Amino acid sequence: MKKSLVFAATLGISASAMAAEPIQPIYATTVEDPAKVELGKKLFFDPRLSASGFISCNSCHNLSMGGSDNLPTSIGHDWQLGPINSPTVLNAKFNVAQFWDGRAADLQEQAGGPIANPGEMAFTHVLAIGTLETIPGYVHDFRHVYGDEVITIEEVTDAIATFEDTLVTPHSPFDRFLMGDESAITMEAKAGYELFKNVGCTACHNGKAVGGSSFQKMGIVKPYETDSEVAGRSAVTGQEIDRFSFKVPTLRNVELTYPYFHDGAVWDLGEAVNIMAEIQLGRELKAEETDQMVAFLKTLTGQQPDFKLPILPPSSPKTPRPNP
Amino acid sequence: MKKSLVFAATLGISASAMAAEPIQPIYATTVEDPAKVELGKKLFFDPRLSASGFISCNSCHNLSMGGSDNLPTSIGHDWQLGPINSPTVLNAKFNVAQFWDGRAADLQEQAGGPIANPGEMAFTHVLAIGTLETIPGYVHDFRHVYGDEVITIEEVTDAIATFEDTLVTPHSPFDRFLMGDESAITMEAKAGYELFKNVGCTACHNGKAVGGSSFQKMGIVKPYETDSEVAGRSAVTGQEIDRFSFKVPTLRNVELTYPYFHDGAVWDLGEAVNIMAEIQLGRELKAEETDQMVAFLKTLTGQQPDFKLPILPPSSPKTPRPNP
Numbered sequence: 001m002k003k004s005l006v007f008a009a010t011l012g013i014s015a016s017a018m019a020a021e022p023i024q025p026i027y028a029t030t031v032e033d034p035a036k037v038e039l040g041k042k043l044f045f046d047p048r049l050s051a052s053g054f055i056s057c058n059s060c061h062n063l064s065m066g067g068s069d070n071l072p073t074s075i076g077h078d079w080q081l082g083p084i085n086s087p088t089v090l091n092a093k094f095n096v097a098q099f100w101d102g103r104a105a106d107l108q109e110q111a112g113g114p115i116a117n118p119g120e121m122a123f124t125h126v127l128a129i130g131t132l133e134t135i136p137g138y139v140h141d142f143r144h145v146y147g148d149e150v151i152t153i154e155e156v157t158d159a160i161a162t163f164e165d166t167l168v169t170p171h172s173p174f175d176r177f178l179m180g181d182e183s184a185i186t187m188e189a190k191a192g193y194e195l196f197k198n199v200g201c202t203a204c205h206n207g208k209a210v211g212g213s214s215f216q217k218m219g220i221v222k223p224y225e226t227d228s229e230v231a232g233r234s235a236v237t238g239q240e241i242d243r244f245s246f247k248v249p250t251l252r253n254v255e256l257t258y259p260y261f262h263d264g265a266v267w268d269l270g271e272a273v274n275i276m277a278e279i280q281l282g283r284e285l286k287a288e289e290t291d292q293m294v295a296f297l298k299t300l301t302g303q304q305p306d307f308k309l310p311i312l313p314p315s316s317p318k319t320p321r322p323n324p
Numbered sequence: 325m326k327k328s329l330v331f332a333a334t335l336g337i338s339a340s341a342m343a344a345e346p347i348q349p350i351y352a353t354t355v356e357d358p359a360k361v362e363l364g365k366k367l368f369f370d371p372r373l374s375a376s377g378f379i380s381c382n383s384c385h386n387l388s389m390g391g392s393d394n395l396p397t398s399i400g401h402d403w404q405l406g407p408i409n410s411p412t413v414l415n416a417k418f419n420v421a422q423f424w425d426g427r428a429a430d431l432q433e434q435a436g437g438p439i440a441n442p443g444e445m446a447f448t449h450v451l452a453i454g455t456l457e458t459i460p461g462y463v464h465d466f467r468h469v470y471g472d473e474v475i476t477i478e479e480v481t482d483a484i485a486t487f488e489d490t491l492v493t494p495h496s497p498f499d500r501f502l503m504g505d506e507s508a509i510t511m512e513a514k515a516g517y518e519l520f521k522n523v524g525c526t527a528c529h530n531g532k533a534v535g536g537s538s539f540q541k542m543g544i545v546k547p548y549e550t551d552s553e554v555a556g557r558s559a560v561t562g563q564e565i566d567r568f569s570f571k572v573p574t575l576r577n578v579e580l581t582y583p584y585f586h587d588g589a590v591w592d593l594g595e596a597v598n599i600m601a602e603i604q605l606g607r608e609l610k611a612e613e614t615d616q617m618v619a620f621l622k623t624l625t626g627q628q629p630d631f632k633l634p635i636l637p638p639s640s641p642k643t644p645r646p647n648p
Contacts, residue, residue, distance in 0.1 A: 045388050054383075054399045064369050064636045075378045075648050079403035256638050259645075268641040304635045311628045312388045314580050317592040321583075324399050 018178060022202035023210050025175035026091065026252070026302060029166045039141045040163025042310045043156060048135075049128050050121035052077055053322025057114070057160065061089040063305040066256025067167065072264030077122035083230050085264035088257045090305075091250050093165050095212035100246045100262050102215060103236045107161035112153060125153040131320055132156065137313020169253055169302030177299070185299045192296025195289055200281050209250035210300060217245045218262065221282040224275075228263035255298045270294050342502060346526035347534050349499035350415065350576070350626060353490045363465045364487025366634045367480060372459075373452050374445035376401055377646025381438070381484065385413040387629040390580025391491065396588030401446035407554050409588035412581045414629075415574050417489050418533035424570045424586050426539060427560045431485035436477060449477040455644055456480065461637020493577055493626030501623070509623045516620025519613055524605050533574035534624060541569045542586065545606035548599075552587035579622045594618050 018024070031037055043049065047056040060074040061067050067090035069075075074082040084100055092098065098110035114120040115128055132138045132151050142151045145159065174193075176184035185193075196202060205211045215233045218224045224244070233245035246262050259265065260272040270290045277283045285293070342348070355361055367373065371380040384398040385391050391414035393399075398406040408424055416422065422434035438444040439452055456462045456475050466475045469483065498517075500508035509517075520526060529535045539557045542548045548568070557569035570586050583589065584596040597617045601607045609617070 047386075047389075048394075052399065053395055054393070059378075062371075064634055065371075066638070069378070070372075070639065071377055071646055071648060075376065079648075081648060258639065267639075267645060270641075305633060307633060309629060309631060309633050310388055314390070315394065315582065317594075321591060322395055324395060324403075324405060 021178060022197060022206040023174070023178065024208045025178045026094075026168050026170045026172070026208050028170045028303075029168050031166060033145070033162065035141070036145045036159055036162045037166055038163075038310070039138075039145050040159035040161070041307070042138075042141070042312055043160050044163055045310050046312050048131050048312075048315070048319075048322070049115050049123060049156075050077065051123045051127070051322070052324040054324060055121050057089075057111075060086040060114070060120070063089075063167070066090060066253050066304075067092075068257045070258060072259050074120070076120040077118070080119045082119055083228070084262050085259065087249060088253060089164055090167050090169050091209045091212075091252045093168065094207065094209035094250070095247060096214065097247060100230070100249075101233050101236050102247050107164045108154075108157045111157040111160040111164070125156075127320065128156065129153055134316050134318040134320070135313050136316060141313075167305060169304065172252070172300050172302035174296070174299035175302065186295060188292050189295040189299045192292035192294070193299075195292055196296055199277060199283055199285075201276070204248045204280075205251050209252055211248040211250040211252075214248055215242070215245045216248050216280075219244060219279045222279040224261075224279050226261075226263045226265060228265075230262060232262070251297060252300050252302060253304075255301045256304075269297060273297070345502060346521060346530040347498070347502065348532045349502045350418075350492050350494045350496070350532050352494045352627075353492050355490060357469070357486065359465070360469045360483055360486045361490055362487075362634070363462075363469050364483035364485070365631070366462075366465070366636055367484050368487055369634050370636050372455050372636075372639070372643075372646070373439050373447060373480075374401065375447045375451070375646070376445075376648040378648060379445050381413075381435070384410040384438070384444070387413075387491070390414060390577050390628075391416075392581045394582060396583050398444070400444040401442070404443045406443055407552070408586050409583065411573060412577060413488055414491050414493050415533045415536075415576045417492065418531065418574070419536035419571060420538065421571065424554070424573075425557050425560050426571050431488045432478075432481045435481040435484040435488070451644065452480065453477060458640050458642040458644070459637050460640060465637075491629060493628065496576070496624050496626035498620070498623035499626065510619060512616050512619040513623045514620075516616035516618070519616055520620055523601060523607055523609075525600070528572045528604075529575050533576055535572040535574040535576075538572055539566070539569045540572050540604075543568060543603045546603040548585075548603050550585075550587045550589060552589075554586060556586070575621060575624055577625050577628075579625045580628075593621060597621070 044057040047054050049056065055077065060069045062069055067088035069086050073084055074086045076082055087100060093107060096102065098104040098107060104110040104113060112125060115123050116125055129151055142155060143149060146155050173184045204214060204216050207213045218232070231243055233242035234240060254269065258269065259267045266272045266275060273290055273293045274285055277285045368381040371378050373380065379401065384393045386393055391412035393410050397408055398410045400406055411424060417431060420426065422428040422431060423437070428434040428437060436449060439447050440449055453475055466479060467473060470479050497508045528538060528540050531537045542556070555567055557566035558564060578593065582593065583591045590596045590599060594614045597614055598609055601609045
C-alpha cells in the first residue's frame with residue numbers, strides 16, 4: 001500500500017482518500033530486464049515444454065482470453081480434464097501464494113508445476129531442459145540472460161515468472177475512478193462498489209488484485225454444492241479446518257475469466273455474485289443490486305496484454321521429438 | 325510473375341535476370357481492409373470455433389512456429405491424431421489449391437474445413453455461427469466489416485482468409501539475393517541454389533512459394549515408404565493415376581516447418597533433401613551437396629508474422645458452453 005500512496009502523492013490525488021479504500025489501483029510494471037522478459041514470453045508460448053509438443057502455458061492461461069482458458073477445468077495431455085478451474089495469470093504476482101490451494105509460494109515455483117504434472121503438460125524438468133538445450137535460439141538467449149552455458153530449470157521458471165510479473169492490467173475504469181476520475185465509471189457501477197463494500201465482499205476481495213490476499217472457506221454461511229472433489233487448502237496444510245478453503249481469486253478482469261469458482265461451475269457473473277452473497281455472507285441480493293454489483297465488477301477490466309506474438313526459435317535435428 | 329517484373333523494374337533490378345529465375349520474390353501484402361484483417365485474426369486465434377473451446381486455427385497452424393504445429397500429424401478434438409501433416413499457413417495464398425490433396429479451391433473454402441471436421445475442431449458451421457452471434461464484440465465487428473446484422477459462415481471464412489492473405493514472409497535472405505544483394509546469402513547457399521536448379525528440384529518447387537503450384541506423385545522414380553494410408557489427390561479426382569499425388573509443399577520457411585512430407589515422418593531437413601533427390605529425381609547427393617542444399621533452403625526463411633497478440637471479445641451468458 002505504501003507504493004500506492006507514493007504514486008497517489010506523485011499524481012496529486014488525495015493519498016488519504018485512496019488509502020481509505022479497500023481496493024488499490026494497479027500500475028504498469030517497470031521492466032528491468034527486457035531480455036529476460038522476452039525469453040520468458042517465448043517459453044510461456046512454447047509447447048515444447050510439454051511431452052506432446054502441443055500444450056504451452058498459454059494453452060490454459062490464454063493471454064488472448066483474460067489469462068484463462070474459459071473452460072470449467074483445463075484440458076491437459078491426452079485430453080485429460082483437470083480437477084480444477086485454471087486461474088488467470090493476469091495480476092497473479094499480487095497473490096499471497098499460487099494455485100488455488102497456495103501450494104506454490106510464488107510465480108517461479110508455480111511455473112515448474114504444470115510442466116511436470118502428468119495431467120497437464122506431462123513432461124519432466126529434466127526432459128524440458130534436455131529439449132531447450134538442443135534449440136540454438138534458446139541456448140543463445142539463456143547465455144545472454146543468465147551468462148552461462150548450462151540451462152537450468154530454475155532459470156526457465158525464473159524467466160517465465162519474470163514475464164508473468166509484467167502481466168498486470170492497469171488503466172481499468174475502476175482504477176481511473178479510484179485515482180479521481182469521477183466520470184470513469186457509471187452511477188450504476190458506483191452503486192455496485194458501495195454495495196460491494198457495505199455487504200462485506202471487501203473482507204476477502206481487497207487490495208490491488210481485489211482478492212488473492214488470503215485463503216477462505218468456500219461456503220462460510222452455507223455449504224457450496226459442487227461435484228468437485230478437490231479438498232483445497234487442507235491438501236497443503238494437512239489440517240481438516242482448511243478443507244474447502246481456497247485462495248480468494250482476484251476479481252480483476254473477472255468479466256473475462258468465466259466460468260467461475262474453483263470448479264468452474266458458474267458461467268454467469270450475476271449468478272456468481274448471488275451465490276457468493278448467499279453462501280459467504282448470508283445475504284440475498286435483489287435483482288437491481290446484482291446488476292449494480294456486476295456493473296462494478298466489469299469496471300475492473302484493465303489493459304490486456306499488449307505485445308507482439310512471440311516467434312519461437314526452431315528445433316534442431318538433435319531436439320527430442322514430441323510424443324503426442 | 326508480371327507483378328514481380330513490375331516490382332523489379334521499379335527497384336531498378338534487371339527484370340530479365342529475375343524473370344529467368346524459377347523462383348520469384350515475395351512482397352509484403354498491402355492491407356486493403358484492416359478491420360476485416362483484424363476480425364479474421366481474432367477468429368484465427370479463437371478456440372470458440374471448436375466444440376471443446378480449446379482448439380483454434382492457431383493450434384495447428386501456430387504462427388509462433390512457422391504457421392505449423394511441428395508435429396508429424398496434428399492433435400484434434402479429444403486428442404485424435406490426424407491422418408496428415410499440418411501444412412503451413414504462411415504464404416498459403418500462393419498455393420494452386422488448399423489441403424495436401426487440393427480439395428479446397430482457396431483459403432476461404434479451406435477455412436471452413438477444420439471447424440466442421442470431427443477429427444479436428446469437431447464443431448459445425450451452424451454451431452460456430454450460433455456461438456459468434458452471442459458474443460457482443462463479434463456482433464459489433466461483423467456489423468462494422470460486413471454491414472449487416474446476421475453473421476454467416478461465408479463471412480467467417482472470408483475474414484479468416486483475408487487475414488491469412490496477409491501471412492506472407494517477405495525479406496528472406498534469398499529474396500534479397502534475388503533482388504540483387506549478392507551478400508545476402510553465403511557462397512554455400514549460392515552453390516545450393518545452383519544445385520537445386522541443376523538437379524531438377526525447380527521442376528516442382530518453383531514460383532513465389534517455391535512449391536504449391538502443382539500436384540506431383542510422391543515417389544516418381546522410387547516408391548516412398550510410409551505407414552500413412554492417405555491416398556492424396558486421387559481422393560479428390562477419383563482417378564487411380566492420382567494416387568499418392570500431393571500438392572507440392574512450399575519450401576518458404578522450410579527451416580521452421582519440420583517434420584517433413586505429408587506423413588511428417590522426417591525431422592531432419594538434410595534427410596528430407598536426400599530422400600527427395602532419391603525418390604523424385606533418382607539422384608544420390610554427396611554430403612557436401614546436401615549441406616549446400618540445406619544452406620540454400622534456410623535462406624528461404626522470411627519475415628515471420630509481426631503483429632500484436634489479438635485480444636478476444638468475451639462470451640456472454642447466452643454463449644453456448646464449450647463441450648470438451
